[in-house]
Amino acid sequence: MIVDVVLGLQYGDEGKGKVTHYLAKNENYDYVLRFNGGGNAGHTIFHNGKKIITHHIPSGVLHGIPSIIGPNCVINPEAFFAEIEELEEAGIDCRNLVKIANNCHVVTRDHLMSEVGESTIGTTRTGNGPAYASKYKRSGVTASQCMHLSDFVIDFFNEVLDKPNLKILAEGAQGFGLDIDFGDYPYVTSSHVTLGGLMLCGFHPSSVRHVYGVAKVYETYVGAKEFQDYENDKLAIIADIGQEYGATTGRLRKVNYLNLDTLYKSIKVNHPTHIIFNKTDILRKVRNWNIIDQQGIKKEMNSEETFCDEIQLFINKINPNIHTRFSFSPDRI
Ligand code: IMP
Numbered sequence: 001m002i003v004d005v006v007l008g009l010q011y012g013d014e015g016k017g018k019v020t021h022y023l024a025k026n027e028n029y030d031y032v033l034r035f036n037g038g039g040n041a042g043h044t045i046f047h048n049g050k051k052i053i054t055h056h057i058p059s060g061v062l063h064g065i066p067s068i069i070g071p072n073c074v075i076n077p078e079a080f081f082a083e084i085e086e087l088e089e090a091g092i093d094c095r096n097l098v099k100i101a102n103n104c105h106v107v108t109r110d111h112l113m114s115e116v117g118e119s120t121i122g123t124t125r126t127g128n129g130p131a132y133a134s135k136y137k138r139s140g141v142t143a144s145q146c147m148h149l150s151d152f153v154i155d156f157f158n159e160v161l162d163k164p165n166l167k168i169l170a171e172g173a174q175g176f177g178l179d180i181d182f183g184d185y186p187y188v189t190s191s192h193v194t195l196g197g198l199m200l201c202g203f204h205p206s207s208v209r210h211v212y213g214v215a216k217v218y219e220t221y222v223g224a225k226e227f228q229d230y231e232n233d234k235l236a237i238i239a240d241i242g243q244e245y246g247a248t249t250g251r252l253r254k255v256n257y258l259n260l261d262t263l264y265k266s267i268k269v270n271h272p273t274h275i276i277f278n279k280t281d282i283l284r285k286v287r288n289w290n291i292i293d294q295q296g297i298k299k300e301m302n303s304e305e306t307f308c309d310e311i312q313l314f315i316n317k318i319n320p321n322i323h324t325r326f327s328f329s330p331d332r333i
């Protein structure tokens with residue numbers, strides 16, 4: 001078994017979808033597997049020149065790869081079927097490719113209702129937290145118990161874990177700063193978004209080959225907590241040029257400069273073999289190369305070169321074997 005994984009090093013929306021899309025096209029994976037979260041996620045992908053947004057459905061389907069909504073995920077059947085139809089309208093026939101792990105949990109109407117008006121955390125109101133709460137209270141409904149989903153449900157142990165020699169690309173949702181354990185609790189999501197979250201699917205640790213950590217050259221966060229400590233006008237320009245609107249909720253994302261403390265912790269917890277920094281093209285347009293160091297102090301870099309060198313140096317000090325790449329394009333890495 002070989003498992004490569006794409007996961008978020010910041011607060012979600014780092015561009016994981018783009019990286020997954022690139023890898024799924026260029027490597028021959030048997031499955032693409034989502035290992036956490038549910039309809040709260042929004043992956044924006046440019047596929048054959050078309051902008052496509054997925055929520056539950058792993059982006060492997062865009063390349064005809066069977067794709068699994070994994071254990072530790074939650075699924076809202078109504079939203080799932082709407083998403084299949086949306087993809088079909090965009091010319092992507094995914095009905096026969098998408099599978100749901102038997103032990104994935106269902107988001108019910110009650111879960112959705114209990115988030116109406118929620119404002120404390122600023123959730124996506126997709127019933128995510130309540131569904132995980134029911135799961136852990138042992139009053140939840142699994143996918144295998146849900147009639148509507150029966151055509152899609154597979155026995156994850158038999159079909160994946162007990163099969164020899166599969167090559168799997170796992171994609172995480174959200175990012176390190178939103179992790180239920182490592183994030184800024186309670187301003188977090190309700191799932192395990194780190195490499196540890198992937199391991200909960202049941203893979204042997206030695207089967208993990210490449211860990212692609214994805215970050216942006218600045219940070220964004222959607223939710224209720226205070227996030228911008230610095231001058232808002234420059235950050236507002238980054239948000240505008242970077243088109244920083246939530247793919248699930250359409251909310252304007254809060255922007256801040258690249259934070260080395262977040263990066264340090266997420267590298268230490270996720271052990272990436274590769275790091276992709278997205279949206280370097282946006283900072284090039286804005287001509288603003290600031291970094292917040294581990295002490296929380298803003299450092300103004302005077303050029304793109306010094307900015308990239310500073311980050312590279314920082315990563316080398318943590319682990320010189322990490323392959324780092326800066327991306328300048330919405331559809332390439
Ligand atoms: P929930 O996951 O809907 O419970 O929301 C909890 C927090 O995670 C909120 O601050 C959301 O805005 C944030 N969140 C959840 N999913 C994503 C995502 O895919 N990208 C960015 N933020 C997210």
Ligand code: MG
Nearest residue numbers: 013042043247
């Ligand atoms: Mg997103």
